[in-house]
Amino acid sequence: MSYSLSYSKAILVVIFISDKVRQGQYEYLSTASISEILNIPKPTLVKIMQSLNADGIIETKEGKQGGVMLTRDPSKITLLDIFNSIEKGKALFQTSFNILAQGKRPDNAQKSVSKVFDEVESQMKRSLSQKTIGEILSEMNS
Numbered sequence: 001m002s003y004s005l006s007y008s009k010a011i012l013v014v015i016f017i018s019d020k021v022r023q024g025q026y027e028y029l030s031t032a033s034i035s036e037i038l039n040i041p042k043p044t045l046v047k048i049m050q051s052l053n054a055d056g057i058i059e060t061k062e063g064k065q066g067g068v069m070l071t072r073d074p075s076k077i078t079l080l081d082i083f084n085s086i087e088k089g090k091a092l093f094q095t096s097f098n099i100l101a102q103g104k105r106p107d108n109a110q111k112s113v114s115k116v117f118d119e120v121e122s123q124m125k126r127s128l129s130q131k132t133i134g135e136i137l138s139e140m141n142s
Contacts, residue, residue: 003083003087003090003092004086004087004090006044006047006048006086007082007083007086007087009038009044009045009048010051010052010082010085010086011079011082012038012040013034013040013045013048013049013052014052014057014058014070014074014077014082014133015133015136015137015140016029016034016037016038017029017034017058017069017070018070018074018077018133018134018137019137019140021070021074022074022137027067027069028061028065028066028067028068028069029067029068029069030066030067030068031045031046031049031067031068034068048086049068051085051086051088052082052085052086054085055081055084055085056071056072057070057071057072057077057081057082057085058070058071059071073134074132074133074134074137075132075133075134075135076134077132077133077134078128078129078130078131078132078133079128079131079132079133080125080129083125083128091117091121092117092120092121092124093117093120093121095110095113095114095117097110097113
């Protein structure tokens with residue numbers, strides 16, 4: 001599998017920011033505090049934030065009063081939105097088999113395996129599209 005750990009960390013970042021908003025803290029949150037509280041190295045957090053910012057999930061502001069703020073309602077942010085922001089079209093499974101065997105049977109075997117991988121990835125994305133950050137925030141209080 002080839003998805004990065006940054007995706008999981010990005011979900012935590014969005015949940016953290018969303019939860020702060022839900023608690024009535026509408027100020028920009030500093031990247032230093034997010035990095036420390038979530039135990040995410042600052043360079044990794046910066047990359048995550050750049051991706052989330054580019055896709056309009058968060059807004060970043062530099063300077064003394066700067067930091068990070070959510071730009072959308074948590075009920076409108078799905079796990080697939082975050083996934084697409086972080087993974088940018090990467091495939092879950094690597095299908096460059098690079099086998100030396102040639103012919104119909106090896107080709108069909110590769111096609112069959114690739115088809116299964118594609119179906120699994122599509123199912124996963126459908127599931128991710130059905131779960132919002134808002135739902136996760138609600139589940140946190142259960």
